[in-house]
Amino acid sequence: MHNGIVARTAATAAALGISAALTFTTPAAAAPEPTPGEAALIALTEQTAGDPAARPGVDALRSYHDIVAASEISDVSLYAPFVYAAPTFGCGSNGVITTTFAAGTSNGPSSNLHGVPGTLTFHATPRHSGIPQASGIVVAWININNGRAGLDTLSDVTEFGTPSLSRTVNSGPGTVLASMWGTITYPGALCVMTPTVGLFTVPDAPAAAPVPVPDAAVPPPAPAPAPQSAPAAPGQPAPAP
Template sequence: MNGRTIARVAATVTSLGIGAVLTLTGPASAAPDAAIDQAVTHLTERAGTDQAARAGVDALGSYTKLVDVAQLRDIAGAWAPFAYAAPTFGCGSNGPITTIIAAGTTEGNNRDQGASPEPGTLRFSATPSHSGAPLSSGLVVAWLNVNNGHSGIDALDDMTEFNLPTLSKTVRTGPGTVIASMWGVIGYPGAHCVMTPTVGTFVVPEIPAAASAPAAPETAPAAPQPAPAIVPGS
């Protein structure tokens, strides 16, 4: 399966998946948002001629047309899966088509060695149905913060202490609501899994303001001292 074929399959499967999301959420009521359109255009330019990346960014662009961006800016949450499990091809004995569950996690100050990212960041992760430890990760996520306009295309290239892929990546999105798509390939012994794009919505909490230094306690005014007595004849 070459890159063009993968991109065509990805585009077809993604359109079906996004259609399912639209069916579940009802008719789209999103109004055009110039900042969001500009950010999607920027991501498309970054994808360049990479057919798989273009399919992933196109999925993200289509998703922005199906959701109400204004309402997304006010939702909240800590952990959320992508909208649907991504159909995946080439995973050997598990069948011609398997799935990957992708998710985004944010837990404020509870860092836990990166599993729960610090405020202002979002950790993307993927859980394939294929058994065994992956040997390599070619997964990619394209994301867009609808509150601050920040966006990016990042590889899920975090590694374990044993130099094996974690199939995850923590990105600095800034606080706000983030929409994203994920796609790519995962290498296993004897299998090469090709993940078609999936899309999702995630919320990054506000970065807490730095605690201000406690005010110094007020010093009580000194008690008035009596005037010195005058000694006669001195």
């Protein structure tokens, strides 16, 4: 009886030892590498960690990225507006709440003769009359193909020095997701734009046409003969050589 208990105890201990050894010696599965889009979002999150005002815009971009990734969207037209006009508070003549339209233009030979291929220009158009005095509009963007990311203010100005509410970013070619939000100052009004999101395809520069190579089998054309002087008329001196 005693020997049987000892045998069963030893067997149980051996089984537990084998199980523990397998538990500690089996390597844990490695976490999958983040996609370029996920890596770009991580970079933006770290960049805005100390900026509470940027958190809603980055959170909106992250949610939109998850929707796009789940839908496997990979291409849109070269010019696309943001998904919806952003509700805007504090300005407008039709009530307390108005909207701001946002858009992005993919620059390149096929869409903008003056743009640099591989760049993207963002625009904002509030529904408020007057000339803006200052721009606090911010765009957060990620390129889900090359991992580039940015947090940029629409700080370009017109030829008169007033805010144009636009900004060109060097996103590189690929699919770009973006969110836009912020403030626009007008004389006597401050527009507060809530986040909107959009998706854009940025083309690359077209491949240069190959330089034609002359065919070695075709001989070069013979040089043209030098012009000859006409003979002098009778009674006239001959021309000097």
